[in-house]
Amino acid sequence: MKNIRIAIGSDHAGFELKTQIKEWLEPQVEVLKDLGTNSEESVDYPDFAHAVAGEVEKGKYDLGILICGTGIGVDMTANKHQGIRAALCWNKEISKMAKSHNNANVICLPGRFIIIEQAKEILDTFFNTEFEAGRHKRRIDKISC
Ligand code: RB5
Numbered sequence: 001m002k003n004i005r006i007a008i009g010s011d012h013a014g015f016e017l018k019t020q021i022k023e024w025l026e027p028q029v030e031v032l033k034d035l036g037t038n039s040e041e042s043v044d045y046p047d048f049a050h051a052v053a054g055e056v057e058k059g060k061y062d063l064g065i066l067i068c069g070t071g072i073g074v075d076m077t078a079n080k081h082q083g084i085r086a087a088l089c090w091n092k093e094i095s096k097m098a099k100s101h102n103n104a105n106v107i108c109l110p111g112r113f114i115i116i117e118q119a120k121e122i123l124d125t126f127f128n129t130e131f132e133a134g135r136h137k138r139r140i141d142k143i144s145c
Contacts, residue, residue: 001127005031007061009048011074012040014067014111021065021119033061049077056105057083064106065123071110078106082144090114092125099129101136 006029010018015037026032035051037043045068052064064086066074071088078086086106087098090113098104107126109119131137 001028002030004029004063004127005033005061006063006065007033007035007052007055008065009035009037009052009074010067010111011037011043011045011048011069013069014074014109015040017067017109017111017114017116017119020116021067021123024116024120025123031061045073046077049074050081053078053081053084053086053106057081062105065109066106067109067111069110069112071108075108078108085140085143089122089126091118092121095122095126096129099126100132103131103136103140
């Protein structure tokens with residue numbers, strides 16, 4: 001996992017989980033860039049979701065991690081970017097499929113509904129799963145309109 005570059009972002013509702021994820025993930029990856037927010041002061045989740053999704057779309061990072069209260073707002077926003085396949089993951093079974101079938105390049109987490117142990121399980125599973133390609137590649141190639 002050392003050679004992966006990750007951008008991470010959240011709104012105020014995801015700030016605490018983002019801080020905990022960073023502490024755990026930073027020593028394990030090549031780059032972990034935090035694009036905000038930087039406190040629990042109320043902010044607008046699209047500002048941070050666009051920042052992370054935009055950088056992943058440009059190829060500056062291999063993966064984005066986005067957190068808001070439900071994960072829904074950041075997921076909707078990130079998926080507006082043509083090059084982004086953002087997956088809302090709330091357990092390890094979903095994150096396994098998000099990689100093996102959808103080859104997601106942004107993982108969205110619900111900060112108000114999971115704790116750090118669940119987030120670690122979700123992310124570890126994603127990192128240790130391969131994209132199956134084949135028919136799944138054909139399907140993801142049909143997503144953009
Ligand atoms: C903020 O209160 C909340 O709406 C936001 O974190 C997120 O859940 C939106 O989808």
